[in-house]
Amino acid sequence: MVMDNNQFTDIIKKINQETGKFYDFLEAHNPRLPSDYWFQHPPEGLTLFLVLYTRTCRWARCLGCNLPSRESQFEVPFYDIMKQIDHIFDFVLSREQKENLRKIILSNNGSVLDEFTFSTTALIYFVAKMNMNCPNISVLTLETRPEYVDMEELEVLHRALQEGKTSTNLELAVGFEAFDDRIRNEIFNKGVSMETFESMVEKTAQYGFKLKTYFMLKPVPGMSEEAAIEDIVKGINYLDTISRQHNIEINMHLNPTFVARGTVLETEFRKGNYKPPKLESVQKVVLAAQWKQISLYIGLNDEGLAVSGGSFCGEGDEELLEKLQNFNQTGDFSFLKE
Numbered sequence: 001m002v003m004d005n006n007q008f009t010d011i012i013k014k015i016n017q018e019t020g021k022f023y024d025f026l027e028a029h030n031p032r033l034p035s036d037y038w039f040q041h042p043p044e045g046l047t048l049f050l051v052l053y054t055r056t057c058r059w060a061r062c063l064g065c066n067l068p069s070r071e072s073q074f075e076v077p078f079y080d081i082m083k084q085i086d087h088i089f090d091f092v093l094s095r096e097q098k099e100n101l102r103k104i105i106l107s108n109n110g111s112v113l114d115e116f117t118f119s120t121t122a123l124i125y126f127v128a129k130m131n132m133n134c135p136n137i138s139v140l141t142l143e144t145r146p147e148y149v150d151m152e153e154l155e156v157l158h159r160a161l162q163e164g165k166t167s168t169n170l171e172l173a174v175g176f177e178a179f180d181d182r183i184r185n186e187i188f189n190k191g192v193s194m195e196t197f198e199s200m201v202e203k204t205a206q207y208g209f210k211l212k213t214y215f216m217l218k219p220v221p222g223m224s225e226e227a228a229i230e231d232i233v234k235g236i237n238y239l240d241t242i243s244r245q246h247n248i249e250i251n252m253h254l255n256p257t258f259v260a261r262g263t264v265l266e267t268e269f270r271k272g273n274y275k276p277p278k279l280e281s282v283q284k285v286v287l288a289a290q291w292k293q294i295s296l297y298i299g300l301n302d303e304g305l306a307v308s309g310g311s312f313c314g315e316g317d318e319e320l321l322e323k324l325q326n327f328n329q330t331g332d333f334s335f336l337k338e
Ligand code: SF4
Pocket: 057, 058, 059, 060, 061, 062, 065, 066, 067, 068, 109, 110, 145, 175
């Protein structure tokens, strides 16, 4: 469906009204600068997490999500997105960082493979700049909703990623959020069915690409700590089975939920109906993934999007937080058994 700016903003406004969201979009941002970027140090090596500034996620319905508030409700043209890419490769990354980078996670707080929000020209330009500047990248991760993954794009990306100095594998990162269908789609409004997810897995597996799935611990109000843990453990077992069936490498990226500003979760938190998960629950879930074929990474950064007191990390959590950070860097479960 072709939409102009006005139609799109009307639709987004309506979705926000229907889903009880009350944040504003970020129109004051310079469209020639990325939204954000930071570095991570997982076992695979130096990783750049890059969030480009584009038109906002057009799904926009997910219950606790205010990521669209970091983007624009208007089109950001491909030449501006290309300037953002230039900024990163020409002014942010040092020569040493370019040499050492092993992985880049590319995001627009929505779906990089949705051409309505993220220009295809800019995506191809990004791969070209990465191939030219970063000779040792082994994985490029693209964040997207699964329905935007199509074979034509995968084919082009597959070819382009072979052309760098080191052959680069593609990882698709999709939000799954909760294993339970009712929680995921009826309460959280994720709009991702098992069929859509598994169809994307099949496409991804055909190219030998990797998969990252985002899950949230305790994503909705009314969930006990035990139910939250159980849901993620079921998710781990499901992904383990999928990984074995399709011979595909899967990473679960588990985000302990924080209370995001301007969402229903904030409203419920202020009424006393929602508390973020405990960090000990994260520890229990991580231990359930030991001996599985899938790997696990814990998202310990609320990206400044949480309301005051609405983070999963509070006073007295420093020691466990450090252990979880160590786990992220090494994949070694023994830190969490001590
Ligand atoms: S979680 Fe992702 S798909 Fe859902 S509203 Fe947020 S950005 Fe869009």
